[in-house]
Amino acid sequence: MATVTLENLxxxxxxxxxxxxxxxxxxxxxxxxxxxxxxxxxxxLLRMVAGLETVTSGKVFIGGHLVNEREPMDRDIAMVFxxxxxxxxxxxxxxxxxxxxxxxxxxxxxxxxVAAAAHVLQIEPFLDRKPRELSGGxxxxxxxxxxxxxxxxxxLFDEPLSNxxxxxxxxMRLEIKQxxxxxxxxxxxxxxxxxxxxxxxxxMIVMNExxxxxxxxxxxxxxxxxxxxxxxxxxxxPTNFLPALSVSRGSTEELLGIRPEHLRIVGPDKCELRARxxxxxxxxxETLVHTRIHSGEYVTVRQEGSRxxxxxxxxxxxxxxxENEMLFFTNGARRY
Amino acid sequence: MxxxxxxxxxxxxxxxxxxxxxxTAVFFFYPAGxxxxxxxxxxxxxxxxxxxxxxxxFEFLLSDPxxxxxxxxxxxxxxxxxxxxxxxxxxxxxxxxxxIKGSGTYxxxxxxxxAVAPAVAGVLWLFMFNTRVGVVTWYLGVLGYDWNHVLNxxxxxxxxxxxxxxxxxxxxxxxxxxxxxxxxxxxxxxAAIDGAHFWTRFRTIVFPLLSPTTFFLLVVNVVYAFFExxxxxxxxxxxxxxxxxxxxxxxVYSDGFVGxxxxxxxxQSVILLIIVSVLTVIQFRYIERRVHY
Ligand SMILES: Nc1ncnc2c1ncn2[C@@H]1O[C@H](COP(=O)(O)OP(=O)(O)OP(=O)(O)O)[C@@H](O)[C@H]1O
Ligand SMILES: [Mg+2]
Numbered sequence: 001m002a003t004v005t006l007e008n009l010x011x012x013x014x015x016x017x018x019x020x021x022x023x024x025x026x027x028x029x030x031x032x033x034x035x036x037x038x039x040x041x042x043x044x045l046l047r048m049v050a051g052l053e054t055v056t057s058g059k060v061f062i063g064g065h066l067v068n069e070r071e072p073m074d075r076d077i078a079m080v081f082x083x084x085x086x087x088x089x090x091x092x093x094x095x096x097x098x099x100x101x102x103x104x105x106x107x108x109x110x111x112x113x114v115a116a117a118a119h120v121l122q123i124e125p126f127l128d129r130k131p132r133e134l135s136g137g138x139x140x141x142x143x144x145x146x147x148x149x150x151x152x153x154x155x156l157f158d159e160p161l162s163n164x165x166x167x168x169x170x171x172m173r174l175e176i177k178q179x180x181x182x183x184x185x186x187x188x189x190x191x192x193x194x195x196x197x198x199x200x201x202x203x204m205i206v207m208n209e210x211x212x213x214x215x216x217x218x219x220x221x222x223x224x225x226x227x228x229x230x231x232x233x234x235x236x237x238p239t240n241f242l243p244a245l246s247v248s249r250g251s252t253e254e255l256l257g258i259r260p261e262h263l264r265i266v267g268p269d270k271c272e273l274r275a276r277x278x279x280x281x282x283x284x285x286e287t288l289v290h291t292r293i294h295s296g297e298y299v300t301v302r303q304e305g306s307r308x309x310x311x312x313x314x315x316x317x318x319x320x321x322x323e324n325e326m327l328f329f330t331n332g333a334r335r336y
Numbered sequence: 337m338x339x340x341x342x343x344x345x346x347x348x349x350x351x352x353x354x355x356x357x358x359x360t361a362v363f364f365f366y367p368a369g370x371x372x373x374x375x376x377x378x379x380x381x382x383x384x385x386x387x388x389x390x391x392x393x394f395e396f397l398l399s400d401p402x403x404x405x406x407x408x409x410x411x412x413x414x415x416x417x418x419x420x421x422x423x424x425x426x427x428x429x430x431x432x433x434x435x436i437k438g439s440g441t442y443x444x445x446x447x448x449x450x451a452v453a454p455a456v457a458g459v460l461w462l463f464m465f466n467t468r469v470g471v472v473t474w475y476l477g478v479l480g481y482d483w484n485h486v487l488n489x490x491x492x493x494x495x496x497x498x499x500x501x502x503x504x505x506x507x508x509x510x511x512x513x514x515x516x517x518x519x520x521x522x523x524x525x526x527a528a529i530d531g532a533h534f535w536t537r538f539r540t541i542v543f544p545l546l547s548p549t550t551f552f553l554l555v556v557n558v559v560y561a562f563f564e565x566x567x568x569x570x571x572x573x574x575x576x577x578x579x580x581x582x583x584x585x586x587x588v589y590s591d592g593f594v595g596x597x598x599x600x601x602x603x604q605s606v607i608l609l610i611i612v613s614v615l616t617v618i619q620f621r622y623i624e625r626r627v628h629y
Contacts, residue, residue: 052525073531085522089544098540099530150530
């Protein structure tokens with residue numbers, strides 16, 4: 001159990017800076033999800049905490065200790081890799097026991113701890129198998145098992161579920177969350193999947209090109225995005241952006257963002273904005289109506305499945321409540 | 337699934353494999369057949385007639401103390417060459433694997449020795465260790481060591497081992513480096529997080545995962561030490577002193593071409609043929625099964 005603090009953490013590869021200074025105080029037992037598109041530096045950030053990448057500048061504290069110069073093994077962490085990184089020549093048991101053996105634990109203690117972890121993860125039947133004799137989902141569990149037997153102070157996950165099929169992903173997501181709650185171990189979890197981020201996180205770090213654009217609880221980030229990027233990245237389908245002037249708000253090049261779920265289709269007369277329906281996707285519980293406004297932007301409306309589905313090519317009006325408007329400065333920051 | 341190309345008729349496939357078959361026939365089957373045939377005869381000193389002796393040549397060989405000594409010499413020689421060339425190559429490969437910058441240059445430089453023909457390599461080493469004018473000999477003299485591989489059997493063996501291993505290091509290095517780079521980074525990183533320091537990681541993760549490569553190289557290097565080191569031995573020691581470096585292949589040459597005992601020489605070739613066949617079978621069996629882990 002430990003707190004983790006990142007202080008103005010930066011990373012450069014050669015002359016290119018890829019992490020531009022990240023600050024966060026992580027409480028003991030907190031589940032932090034680092035989310036962002038591919039290449040934004042999520043893995044790099046996590047690997048600096050693990051000690052697998054050197055820190056270019058800034059500080060990493062684990063449990064109050066500065067660990068910049070410590071080897072990965074001296075940081076009291078465990079990591080689950082995207083490709084699981086199991087030791088291919090060892091049985092599942094040996095994979096899980098490896099760290100304990102190196103730490104010089106007694107045979108009895110190792111057997112007991114591996115058995116306990118195997119029980120929690122329901123991998124007892126596979127203890128004698130080699131990793132190549134397991135399915136992807138089972139390997140994933142072994143990788144988790146290897147992390148939890150060591151009882152580390154911090155768990156690090158780098159896209160642990162991205163190689164699983166959709167159904168298994170949902171199931172493992174729940175299990176990881178439960179496990180983390182039971183064990184109460186501080187966790188950093190990297191994903192590019194915003195649903196994973198929303199469901200797992202106590203707080204999430206939304207990364208954009210090496211910057212932490214916003215750090216906060218999932219619903220708070222959803223309700224109150226601080227930048228254009230966050231507004232566009234969190235939420236599905238993504239936020240619609242219109243030139244602010246087209247609805248007589250703000251000034252040139254400022255953007256107005258409205259989430260699809262906050263838009264309503266109203267009669268073409270008493271509305272803020274007129275649009276033409278391009279296509280409507282009726283998904284049952286909800287309907288996604290894709291429209292196009294005068295200035296050429298596409299705008300998606302998300303409405304209840306029970307509401308009438310508009311015809312293709314139909315002229316409609318779009319309405320929304322004033323409090324759902326998000327206005328962004330040209331530089332991407334939120335104006336209101 | 338493996339994809340197979342299917343040809344119509346036989347003519348084209350036969351034409352395609354013909355060159356290889358012809359080369360193998362002319363340079364391998366024909367001489368091998370001749371050797372087997374000749375090993376059953378003792379020709380007269382002038383080469384006009386030959387007397388059939390059945391397995392007599394083999395019986396004589398196997399009871400000949402010089403031949404048995406040559407077996408032991410060969411065993412020592414191949415173990416040393418294999419150990420030195422693989423050990424050094426593995427060490428260099430581990431260093432190169434850790435290197436990110438400049439690994440290309442490093443690799444190219446390390447590959448060069450492989451391009452040097454064994455006999456040429458032998459001459460180069462001979463220059464350096466020449467008992468009168470060799471650079472290394474001179475420095476050893478300064479240090480108070482009197483190097484003379486012409487008289488000292490141990491030093492002679494050391495020198496041919498060194499010269500034979502040298503070119504081999506490149507070859508082994510390439511395979512070891514490829515083997516090391518095929519091990520996923522994350523597996524090594526996981527071990528580092530699990531608490532394993534460099535040496536522990538090497539012993540418990542890297543080396544076991546490298547075992548297919550190691551095994552392959554082991555066989556290939558033994559075959560090399562047995563059969564392809566003739567040039568080195570010939571240029572450096574010519575089998576001496578007192579047969580201290582007369583490995584089996586060299587003995588085939590010295591008994592046959594120098595000693596003109598063609599029957600015995602042929603019988604020795606047949607024995608070598610059997611050894612190399614056994615090694616090849618071992619190699620294929622293991623590689624087919626892909627033991628390892
Ligand atoms: N070893 C390296 N050398 C040079 N550049 C690197 C190195 N590792 C990562 N980068 C660069 O740093 C940036 C961030 O990479 P990183 O792997 O952290 O992205 P990521 O957010 O994890 O992406 P993904 O979701 O695709 O895994 C990328 O632009 C990448 O090209
Ligand atoms: Mg990544």
